[in-house]
Amino acid sequence: AQTVTQSQPEMSVQEAETVTLSCTYDTSESNYYLFWYKQPPSRQMILVIRQEAYKQQNATENRFSVNFQKAAKSFSLKISDSQLGDTAMYFCAFTSRPGGTSYGKLTFGQGTILTVHP
Amino acid sequence: DGGITQSPKYLFRKEGQNVTLSCEQNLNHDAMYWYRQDPGQGLRLIYYSQIVNDFQKGDIAEGYSVSREKKESFPLTVTSAQKNPTAFYLCASNSPYRDNSNQPQHFGDGTRLSIL
Numbered sequence A: 001a002q003t004v005t006q007s008q009p010e011m012s013v014q015e016a017e018t019v020t021l022s023c024t025y026d027t028s029e030s031n032y033y034l035f036w037y038k039q040p041p042s043r044q045m046i047l048v049i050r051q052e053a054y055k056q057q058n059a060t061e062n063r064f065s066v067n068f069q070k071a072a073k074s075f076s077l078k079i080s081d082s083q084l085g086d087t088a089m090y091f092c093a094f095t096s097r098p099g100g101t102s103y104g105k106l107t108f109g110q111g112t113i114l115t116v117h118p
Numbered sequence B: 001d002g003g004i005t006q007s008p009k010y011l012f013r014k015e016g017q018n019v020t021l022s023c024e025q026n027l028n029h030d031a032m033y034w035y036r037q038d039p040g041q042g043l044r045l046i047y048y049s050q051i052v053n054d055f056q057k058g059d060i061a062e063g064y065s066v067s068r069e070k071k072e073s074f075p076l077t078v079t080s081a082q083k084n085p086t087a088f089y090l091c092a093s094n095s096p097y098r099d100n101s102n103q104p105q106h107f108g109d110g111t112r113l114s115i116l
Helices: none
Strands: A003-005 A010-014 A019-021 A024-026 A032-039 A046-052 A064-069 A074-079 A088-096 A112-117 B004-007 B010-013 B019-025 B031-037 B043-051 B054-057 B064-066 B076-078 B087-094 B111-115
Touching: A003 A088, A010 A019, A019 A112, A024 A074, A032 A064, A032 A074, A046 A064, A046 A074, A074 A088, B004 B087, B010 B019, B019 B031, B019 B087, B019 B111, B043 B064
Parallel strands: A010 A112, B010 B111
Antiparallel strands: A003 A024, A019 A074, A032 A046, A032 A088, A064 A074, A088 A112, B004 B019, B019 B076, B031 B043, B031 B087, B043 B054, B064 B076, B087 B111
């Protein structure tokens, strides 16, 4: 079974600064997908960024980028130019590639509460 | 607009009572999922369904039941056997086999269930 671990229960950052959220995972599979989801106080789950394990290039979406280290099974999220609207709980999640043991299902980490201060 | 609708937003359950949470999607997604979120924790998978009339247990299925009679609908029943039902419940959907690209899951706005 896959596991996802987020070791930072809470983080804070000043507006306009950069912050990095950590995520590690454990799997015996060689190809899979990783995601970061954001859950603001409204409780809606919003996809932030997605990474395919067979792609070596780190995914980037505007101010959000990842540092994917496959050998270390690490998948951190960097938020640049932090904004007040980035305040939320952030979840790292894993799923298998097609045909994998958990394809289609998401395994989530425990989450990191990020607070952006003005 | 396409999306996932969960109802009700808030639900209260009495002792010994079964309650049903509704989840409807108009995204034409094949698969649907139910997650439970406890305060300050991540999401845990209760049940999922990849096609109509078929569903599988997730990690915490005990005390819950589901049906998938229509592609658009995946209701979750919290039975009296679930002794600690107070939580936030999220429904999601995607089409994981379409284009072989593992489309990400889209989520509804959730239902908060409390016991009286």
